[in-house]
Amino acid sequence: MHSIGIIGLGTMGLGIAQVFAQAGFPTIATDAHAPARETARHRMADALQSRITAGKLTTEARDATLANLQIADTLADFAACTLIIEAIVERADAKQSLFASLEAVVPATTILATNTSSIPVATIAATAKHPERILALHFFNPPTAMKLVELAPHAGTSAQALTLARQITEAAGKTVIQCPDRPGFIVNRCARPYYGEALALLEEGHPAAEIDAAMMAAGYRLGPFALIDLIGADINLAATEGLSAAMQNHPRYRVFPALKAQVASGHLGRKSGQGFIHPAKTEPKANA
Numbered sequence: 001m002h003s004i005g006i007i008g009l010g011t012m013g014l015g016i017a018q019v020f021a022q023a024g025f026p027t028i029a030t031d032a033h034a035p036a037r038e039t040a041r042h043r044m045a046d047a048l049q050s051r052i053t054a055g056k057l058t059t060e061a062r063d064a065t066l067a068n069l070q071i072a073d074t075l076a077d078f079a080a081c082t083l084i085i086e087a088i089v090e091r092a093d094a095k096q097s098l099f100a101s102l103e104a105v106v107p108a109t110t111i112l113a114t115n116t117s118s119i120p121v122a123t124i125a126a127t128a129k130h131p132e133r134i135l136a137l138h139f140f141n142p143p144t145a146m147k148l149v150e151l152a153p154h155a156g157t158s159a160q161a162l163t164l165a166r167q168i169t170e171a172a173g174k175t176v177i178q179c180p181d182r183p184g185f186i187v188n189r190c191a192r193p194y195y196g197e198a199l200a201l202l203e204e205g206h207p208a209a210e211i212d213a214a215m216m217a218a219g220y221r222l223g224p225f226a227l228i229d230l231i232g233a234d235i236n237l238a239a240t241e242g243l244s245a246a247m248q249n250h251p252r253y254r255v256f257p258a259l260k261a262q263v264a265s266g267h268l269g270r271k272s273g274q275g276f277i278h279p280a281k282t283e284p285k286a287n288a
C-alpha cells in the first residue's frame with residue numbers, strides 16, 4: 001500500500017488526511033504550527049464520531065482510520081511516501097520552499113502535489129530540482145464529502161507521476177478530472193460567472209432568495225447565494241479576487257461591490273450565523 005503524506009493540517013489538510021486514512025492508506029501528516037499537530041488526531045476523531053452518530057461509519061472503521069494516521073514532527077518522516085500533498089498557506093514562495101525542503105529528504109520519484117486554488121502549478125514547480133514529479137491535486141471543501149478532485153499537470157509533469165497520482169486518488173474514492181494549469185482550473189473558473197451574474201442581479205435590486213429559488217427550480221442543486229453562504233463570503237471574495245488578478249482583471253471575473261459589502265458587514269454565511277440567505281427555511285446539505 002502506498003504511503004501518503006499531507007503537509008498542513010488546517011481546513012483542507014486534515015480532511016484530505018482523513019480521506020486517505022479512511023481509504024486504508026498509511027497516512028502521515030504534519031503542520032508547521034505545533035497546536036495544529038497536537039490537536040489533529042482529536043479533530044479527526046471528532047469528525048469521524050459525527051459520521052458514527054449519523055449512522056454513516058462503524059466504530060471499527062473509525063479505529064482503523066485513526067490507526068492509519070501518523071502525526072509527524074519533521075519532514076524527514078515523509079521519506080517513504082509515494083505521494084505528498086501540501087495544503088499550506090496559499091503563497092507561491094511558501095509552497096516552493098516547502099517542496100525544496102521535501103526534495104532534500106525524499107527520493108526523486110516521490111510525487112509532490114499542491115492543493116493550490118490559484119497559483120499556477122508551473123510557478124510552484126519552477127524552482128524544483130525534479131519538476132517532473134510536481135502536479136496539482138485540488139480537493140474541494142469539505143474534502144471528505146466532495147467527490148471531485150481536479151488533477152492539473154504543468155507542462156513538465158511526467159506521464160508516470162500523472163498516472164500514479166490519478167490511480168491513488170481514485171483508489172481513495174474520488175472522481176478525478178484532469179484540468180489545464182490555468183487559474184481556477186475548471187470548477188472555480190466556471191463558477192465565477194454563476195456567482196457574478198447573481199450578484200449583478202442583486203445589485204439591480206432583485207432579492208437573493210428569489211434568484212436562488214429560480215436557479216434551483218431550473219435544476220441547479222444549490223443557488224448561487226446558498227453556495228456563497230456555505231463556502232463563506234470571505235473565501236468566495238478571496239477566490240474571485242485571486243482569479244480576477246490572475247486573468248488580468250478580465251470583466252468575466254469582476255469583483256462585485258455587493259460581495260465586498262457582504263464581507264465588510266461580517267455576514268459571511270453559515271460560519272458567522274448569517275449570510276445572503278442563511279439561515280434559510282430549508283438548509284442545503286454540506287455535500288450538495
Ligand code: NAI
Nearest residue numbers: 008009010011012031032033036087088089090116117141
Ligand atoms: P488553513 O489556513 O486552514 O490551513 C493551512 C495550514 O497550513 C495551517 O494549519 C498552517 O499552520 C499550516 N502551514 C502554513 N505554512 C506551513 C508550512 N510552511 N509548513 C507546514 N504547515 C504550514 O488553509 P486551508 O483553507 O486548509 O488551505 C490550504 C490550501 O488549500 C491553500 O493552498 C488553499 O488555497 C487551498 N484550498 C482551500 C480550500 C478551502 O475551501 N479552504 C479549497 C481548496 C483548496
